[in-house]
Amino acid sequence: MSILQEEVTRRGVIAGTGALVVSFSLTRAFAQDLAPATPLTPPVTLPGSLDDERFLDSWIRIDADNSITVFTGKAELGQGIRTALLQVAAEELDVKPEDIVLVTADTGRTPNEGFTAGSQSMQNSGTAIRNAAAQVRALLLSEAAKRFAVAPAELKSENRTVLAKDGRSLTYGELVSELMLHVEAQPQSTLKDPGALRVMGKSLPRVDIPAKVTGGQAYVHDLRLDGMLHARVVLPPSPAAELSEVDASAAEAMPGVVSVVRDGNFLAVVAEKEFQTVNAMRTLAATARWQERESLPDQTDLPAELQRLEREVGTVAEAGVLSSGDNQFEATFMRPYQIHGSIGPSCAVAQMKADGSLDVWSHTQGVYPDRAAIAEMLAMPEEKVHVIHMEGSGCYGHNGADDAAADAALIATKVPGRPIRVQWMREQEHSWEPYGPAMLMKVNASLDRAGRIASWAYDVWSNTHSTRPGGAGALLAARHKSQPFQPKPPELNITPSGNGDRNANPLYAIANKRVLWHFLPDMPLRVSALRALGAYANVFAIESTIDELALMAEVDPVEFRLHHMEDPRARAVIELAAERFGWNGPQMPKNRGRGFGFARYKNLAAYLAVAMEVEVEPETGRVRVVRAVSAIDSGEIVNSDGIRNQTEGGILQSISWTLYEAVAFDRTRITSTDWSSYPILRFASVPDSVEVHIIERPGEPFLGTGEAAQGPAAAAVANGIRNAIGKRLYDLPFTRDRVRSAVGHA
The missing domain is CATH 3.30.365.10 (Aldehyde oxidase/xanthine dehydrogenase, molybdopterin binding domain)
Structure with missing residues (x-):
């Protein structure tokens, strides 16, 4: 699987020659290792998310083979952001969008841009990538000018190449050198004039559509990994329900069943095949006994309830x-x-590996906050949890995606070594999503x-x-454990963007x-x-x-x-x-x-x-x-x-x-x-x-x-x-x- 293969390591960066090879996860380490001591003065404000992740190589990578990778902490949620961000980067780098590989939200590779929410992807990430790309182009032109002994204004860039008037040329891959782009971005960029734009402003076909209409791997629901097991969670019948007893023997004896997992009110079954898991879940649910109580408001007089x-x-x-x-x-x-009404119920895949690290594939809107919440729930160091975004079939805010990811993560720790796929049932999505x-x-x-x-x-x-993850108490699995996590108390907070x-x-x-x-x-x-x-x-x-x-x-x-x-x-x-x-x-x-x-x-x-x-x-x-x-x-x-x-x-x-x-x-x-x-x-x-x-x-x-x-x-x-x-x-x-x-x- 391509999403699993490319691992960028510190060893690879140090050994790299003739290329910029760096990922977001290393930028702070490099800054500590290489940056000279400077006075503690307030940093200047940078455009968009550059203000949070200030090094150019957090956003743009160029390899010796002339390949270009652009990183964004924002996730494709069906809003077409992958296409738009490719256009922004291609415009300022003077390349074609198809010349760029775009890596979206991934805690091992991309900047931490929090949540993809509030219609802020272009304002924050688009602005950051556009300015970073413009500054990278300027650095490439400057380097070429030195080698050609001409002024940068006498050069032009196109198709991943810098050209001189006399016909000499150098590719971007030939111009980059180790750590060349590991520099802090500047507050001002020389952006292209609106009249000179060639890629931005065009209605290019969305890059996320082909797989969705051809049966490809479009969603996390489609992800299939070698040795993958299927799991289903038996969620409580009501918000205040407590699991008093369950007889797992019948479910455990069913064909294909690998394990029944219980931790307090958290109850799940794992099997080799999906329909085996669904049947075992129904059998397990039939034996579960819950103590329920009234905890919901009177819907017939909801205005009075809200005022109360x-x-x-x-x-x-x-x-x-x-x-x-x-x-x-x-x-x-x-x-x-x-409700969010996502047509596809929430889904996630997780794998606990032999080295004690945990990989989670999720349609969460915030890979870094979700990583923090899952790590807290499992008492693991955050750096041991790797969350990779994959699209989900439906979104529109904080739905059950983070909960399904927590379910898969918790089950994966109980059944280590093999990938665990969790998908909610329709009635679970309707009943339990926020x-x-x-x-x-x-x-x-x-x-x-x-x-x-x-x-x-x-x-x-x-x-x-907003009760989005950031703490384990935002996750249903963490709340349902025998030692439950409590959600953070909400606070009144009036800001310009509003709540x-x-x-x-x-x-x-x-x-x-x-x-x-x-x-x-x-x-x-x-x-x-x-x-x-x-x-x-x-x-x-x-x-x-x-x-x-x-x-x-x-x-x-x-x-x-x-x-x-x-x-x-x-x-x-x-x-x-x-x-x-x-x-x-x-x-x-x-x-x-x-x-x-x-x-x-x-x-x-x-x-x-x-x-x-x-x-x-x-x-x-x-x-x-x-x-x-x-x-x-x-x-x-x-x-x-x-x-x-x-x-x-x-x-x-x-x-x-x-x-x-x-x-x-x-x-x-x-x-x-x-x-x-x-x-x-x-x-x-x-x-x-x-x-x-x-x-x-x-x-x-x-x-x-x-x-x-x-x-x-x-x-x-x-x-x-x-x-x-x-x-x-x-x-x-x-x-x-x-x-x-x-x-x-x-």
Whole structure:
């Protein structure tokens, strides 16, 4: 397997001649060995993730055979990041994308860039790689200039070669020397002018697609290693369940069974073949006796439950003085718990080797944090745990990937020597993955006599939206051991990018406002990061309110937004989406409406506006989005098709959340354990068309794209329904029963 073969060692670096051979794991050692003593002055800030991993050879490697390897700590999650990062590196190195081998998140080889989350891959890793590549190109030109005895400006680089005007040439591989690129990056790079770009800005085919459509090794689910065993975990039937007894004898006697593993509430079976393991798991589960108790909130009164769990209040934004007036709108909006809904259940492979080291293949979004959590769970040194990212079939945040990795790692220590493959069952994924938190949003807003927003009070009740690994207590296997690890207590933390309060502060010009986050540290249901975090629900509530205020002011909703928007880039996406939709066109037919939504993701990433045509069947309550037209500003474009893919996917997923998705539970167990009890958007309900119009911003910084559509799309659906039936729906999702009730067909 190619992903297993290439090991870069310190011995190889020291012995290497005529090539740069180095990996991230060695950069600190080299810095300690080679760097002279320097005064302890604060380092200058470097672009993107270069500020954390400051040596060029953490990002770019060139070998004597003229091969080029680029390293990123970010993971391909289906967002097309491998393709975009290849384009960035190829552009600044003056090579073809196919000339580069890109290595993604791997604790043995790549920089530590934390989690692939928050739509920050291009902002952080793309920026780092682009600047590193530009500086590497400059070093190569400088070295060639010395050898040719000419000025660097008289040389040009192309196709992995530096060319002189007199015809002389040297390949990159001939120019590099040992440690040549082991230098700290500079704060400024000579990046190519926008008009000179040849690779960036083009819609190149995604490099991750071929294996997915040809049956290749696309996902960790497809990984098959020599001697691999299969394992299944018997998860508890409910969050508070305790395993009182189990008779493993029948399962152990089944064909192919190698071992039954028990450690407290952790119970698993290992067998030679996968279906043998599934059968043995079912037999083992039938003999398990669990003591259960009520630990879940009352779903019939979830708003009251969330308010009861409040322990602390943080101020997200505050300006001016709140007031009340005659033109006042007050409302309460509700978002339920929702799942990631990964089509492929979580999966991982782990192998405990003879030297005491552990290899783990996982679709985690953070290989380094996952390594730390697994090492803590197993009481192993971190350097003995090697986590390699492989894609999973579905993601969208902190799903069960890290838990499956912990399951495989724990079982591998009990059955050393052979690779152990763990895959969750569908009901386990639905019942045990960390959910997107339920949220309650209250708005009180008023207009002045001129029809402008005079006062804005916004309150959101929410848990933290991130309990990602970093400690063993984030892993189910660690919690279920006989000596369990406890999760770290969540803390209220208000930052510019936001969490449960993400996008709670409107981007509109409002002189008098107050935004509060009512923090819930207790988590009756296990929750963590789901795509867009709090932005989905906050933008839904804010943009629904904006439409109601526009109705009160008797102003068109798009015009009302523009009246309150000062940011020119925000105005541009609002105007473009409205124009391409035909917002001022003929009146909609009966039972059809038009809806609009806007946000700048996190108030610091991509700008997105979307207009939708929505159809409502009053008798059945069925809602269908007929068409969606969006406009997005993601800064400088690397791959327009990638931006379009992410925006289209975000719109469709948001439609699914908004119309269908909610976790169901009683006081003891999760009850939405399959696709029937947890419905999602089906092909028959997909819009007839989804348009994405991209505003070009040459030379501007990259902006995060992947989660920009979630909130605006939900708002556009809500506002479209309001326009179609004349009634506002406040509680997500907008199920058929809720729509029928709103139109009087209960």
